Amino acid sequence: MLAQQKQRISDLFSSALQPLLAESGLTPTITLERPRDASHGDVACNIAMQLAKPLKKNPRELAQAIVAAVMADPAREDLVESVEIAGPGFINLRVAAAAKQAVVKVIHEQGEAYGRGSAGAGKKVLVEFVSANPTGPLHVGHGRQGALGDALSSLLEAQGYDVLREFYYNDAGVQIATLATSVQARARGFKPGDAEWPESAYNGDYIADIARDFLDKKTVSASDGEPVTGSGEVDDIESIRRFAVAYLRHEQDLDLQAFGVKFDNYYLESSLYADGKVAAAVDALIAAGKTYEQDGALWLRTTDYGDDKDRVMKKTDGTYTYFVPDVAYHINKWQRGYGKVINIQGSDHHGTIARVRAGLQAAGVGIPQGYPDYVLHKMVTVMRNGEEVKISKRAGSYVTLRDLIEWSAGEPVEGQERDLTRGRDAVRFFLISRKADTEFVFDVDLALAQSDENPVYYVQYAHARICTVLGKSGVDEEALKSSADLSLLTAPREATLLAKLAEYPDMLAHALQELGPHQVAFYLRDLAGELHSYYNAERVLVDDVPTRSARLALLSATRQVLRNGLALLGVSAPARM
Numbered sequence: 001m002l003a004q005q006k007q008r009i010s011d012l013f014s015s016a017l018q019p020l021l022a023e024s025g026l027t028p029t030i031t032l033e034r035p036r037d038a039s040h041g042d043v044a045c046n047i048a049m050q051l052a053k054p055l056k057k058n059p060r061e062l063a064q065a066i067v068a069a070v071m072a073d074p075a076r077e078d079l080v081e082s083v084e085i086a087g088p089g090f091i092n093l094r095v096a097a098a099a100k101q102a103v104v105k106v107i108h109e110q111g112e113a114y115g116r117g118s119a120g121a122g123k124k125v126l127v128e129f130v131s132a133n134p135t136g137p138l139h140v141g142h143g144r145q146g147a148l149g150d151a152l153s154s155l156l157e158a159q160g161y162d163v164l165r166e167f168y169y170n171d172a173g174v175q176i177a178t179l180a181t182s183v184q185a186r187a188r189g190f191k192p193g194d195a196e197w198p199e200s201a202y203n204g205d206y207i208a209d210i211a212r213d214f215l216d217k218k219t220v221s222a223s224d225g226e227p228v229t230g231s232g233e234v235d236d237i238e239s240i241r242r243f244a245v246a247y248l249r250h251e252q253d254l255d256l257q258a259f260g261v262k263f264d265n266y267y268l269e270s271s272l273y274a275d276g277k278v279a280a281a282v283d284a285l286i287a288a289g290k291t292y293e294q295d296g297a298l299w300l301r302t303t304d305y306g307d308d309k310d311r312v313m314k315k316t317d318g319t320y321t322y323f324v325p326d327v328a329y330h331i332n333k334w335q336r337g338y339g340k341v342i343n344i345q346g347s348d349h350h351g352t353i354a355r356v357r358a359g360l361q362a363a364g365v366g367i368p369q370g371y372p373d374y375v376l377h378k379m380v381t382v383m384r385n386g387e388e389v390k391i392s393k394r395a396g397s398y399v400t401l402r403d404l405i406e407w408s409a410g411e412p413v414e415g416q417e418r419d420l421t422r423g424r425d426a427v428r429f430f431l432i433s434r435k436a437d438t439e440f441v442f443d444v445d446l447a448l449a450q451s452d453e454n455p456v457y458y459v460q461y462a463h464a465r466i467c468t469v470l471g472k473s474g475v476d477e478e479a480l481k482s483s484a485d486l487s488l489l490t491a492p493r494e495a496t497l498l499a500k501l502a503e504y505p506d507m508l509a510h511a512l513q514e515l516g517p518h519q520v521a522f523y524l525r526d527l528a529g530e531l532h533s534y535y536n537a538e539r540v541l542v543d544d545v546p547t548r549s550a551r552l553a554l555l556s557a558t559r560q561v562l563r564n565g566l567a568l569l570g571v572s573a574p575a576r577m
Contacts, residue, residue, distance in 0.1 A: 204396030
């Protein structure tokens, strides 16, 4: 049901209740829901049961009084067809056919804006996702973060929020040092398995590629960084570190480009140290009296904020534990004016949530409890040719995002480059199609299948099927939008499809409220199913011109909603398949 119609029904109930509540002082909240059983009607309301006890009335008798007032209200004539009372006092309404059919006109008028809202107007939100260490190619887990984070950002933008997509580079610490020594060993001619090869080194082929380009004195740069040229000096570990980080940041840029994900800002962990933000955060925690020294280490009293034990901030060797720069980073987010922050991270980060939030509370800089919000995702298992794939030659120990995109694109046509759009679409749709906190099996063979079992193919084919029908009709779509007689859309399958189209705005709002962009994928699969069922049940290009025009108008509106939903997920809407 459209928001305007829902508000009108709510107003009908409010008017009906006024004389009943005149002396009670009650101001109830009217909740409208969709009945679980469609045969019960289009809208259900439990207001009579809610008010029966405080008004000391029988709930069914109260419901009868409300229904009588609603049906007597002239404002309901083009909106409510009938009202029934069920069980102990549930009120079920059936919406008039014209009100259901009106969704087609609304979709045509609003186009790409259909489903969008203004709840976030004037509000800023920062979404941090992917945030991979620049120590190797992006893996499948990063891909799931990319799909989740980008879709969630699009959902926020659809509700009017001013969204900043941010990538946080962990370019400091032990892992970066390991990267440098790994490249140095390769540059000296050693390889995995040699006695001289460091035990903790990274073993992927990409390490050899970095070493070769460093020795060749090549120049690399990340999208937001200064160019870095390899010095070729094998003993200069700092030069190797800078080159390796820039090289891998550039490689990750290419991965993200292939995945269709763009960031507004890149933030370097190293800058938190260079700009004194880590030191300032530690000083604030000490000044607040939330730290103490024990066994040569500096501790934070995180138990004051619900943690199961206090946490070490500064180790005996003088280095900070990993959650300390995270605290400094989130203080910086707050200071940049982002009162709402959402982090998309792997479920292995669950233990850091309490520590980061405790540190932010202890710092005493005005950050509210529960800041930031987190969406944690579980691991992805990759299946190909019926077997689990665990390693990649490129990475040495895991499947990369680029591998997955290329595999899902299928083999290239002879004489042509591989079309990565198909692979990107499949990977993005698949990785968003399950709730984040559930484990997911990515079946490459299914992603390649052109069948109803492949969800992205199923949805995209619905869009392409509509394009084909509209093309064959030869109709002027702009004229169709204004001239079609929508009252002719009375077939059962048409009513079901109309109802599904009307659900789209509420679905988007609910998906954002739950931080669950997977609901968009669920909806698109259902909408595609309703379209295919309708197409198989009713002829569209019938001889009767008014009926044909009405059905083409319905298909045009369905295509628009499919296109809108796919765009939110970063998936293309092909006209042919």
